[in-house]
Amino acid sequence: NTKNFCVLLALRILGKQLFFFPCLINIDFYKRKMLTRQFSIFQLLLLVVVISSTTTADNSIAKNAGKMSGEDEKFRILVTHPQVPQEAIELLQRDCEVTVVQSLPPNRSEILEKAKGVHAFLWGGHEKLNAEALDAAGPQLKAISTMSAGIDYVDVPELKRRNIPLGHTPTVLNDAVADIAVGLLLAAARRFHEGRLKIETNNWETYTLNWMLGQDLRDSVVGFYGFGGIAQAIAKRLSGFDIDSILYTTRRRVAEEIEKEYNAKKVDFDTML
Structure with missing residues (x-):
């Protein structure tokens, strides 16, 4: 059986508004194209990957895009900066469990503590995004997106090694x-x-x-x-x-x-x- 990925995208619209766009991506294409380079579609703010074991795309996949396949647990997202717009937080909360770092400037120890068990990062600020942060989250981490054009603070080779796609906003500024x-x-x-x-x-x-x-x-x-x-x-x-x-x-x-x-x-x- 061919597995498919259901991808839930929170897209930036006019630099402010967001909406979700569910789509199916074949696993072979995903491995070949998305995991081998930086991932940037429509200046995405967040990408959450949901693994589905079904062989066809049906409505139940899109309806349950915010849940782990075969489980009742919702996707857990860590937002690493307290000044991410509230509209974005509320939109993500419709389908996912969202945790927001409260310290300002963001305290790394708080980020690492709250990272445990999350499936995705929405990484705000320029705190180092490296193996330490990935290890703190755990092997279930599926995707990361930054809120910046530059990614000099991101250990991109480490993300590639772990097959974790990275989103950023290269032209938004x-x-x-x-x-x-x-x-x-x-x-x-x-x-x-x-x-x-x-x-x-x-x-x-x-x-x-x-x-x-x-x-x-x-x-x-x-x-x-x-x-x-x-x-x-x-x-x-x-x-x-x-x-x-x-x-x-x-x-x-x-x-x-x-x-x-x-x-x-x-x-x-x-x-x-």
Whole structure:
């Protein structure tokens, strides 16, 4: 008999709302594709794997997705940060038993203590996610998802060794970072911080012609060290300021259509400077 996995996904919608999406994944595909690399679907917040011994997909699988196969025990989830939105906690509680770490900043000893016997982690913050945490949970741990784009604090090889899928949010912050970058660029060009300090100290000068003029963004050549998703989001915003062109330096040239869209050209680092 071919076993199937019923996967329960809590997906991030517009950065706030969540919903569950049950689906069936063949065990061979699961082992071949999902367990050998980072798992990221629709910027998932949480993935809970439910093992089913049935040979067909029927309604009872989706209805009982929050329970262990052949048992009455609900899936147990540990949320490792107390500031995870309450809407997410309540949604998870519909089908799962949820435990939330209460210390702030999260105390590692509390995390390890409450990890015992859980089937999934929703890992908030940047506390090390390593063999110690996995051992504290136990062999029944099925899946982990972080609430971050970066995973430098995660021991990914150890998760692969244990066949535990990992979810994260690699592009969810692109727009926010791009907004801040453009804001800082404008602030530097137009000397916002200097002007604010002059106002606060009552030193605003009204008798000079060229004081605090700053620099135009219009017709500027903007340089990027790297030209991935965040850089392209910045370039898209800068197009509204009528910049002249973009120079970027990367190990690999981006697609020609992307260069045309942003009037960008790949150059070496010294040329860009």
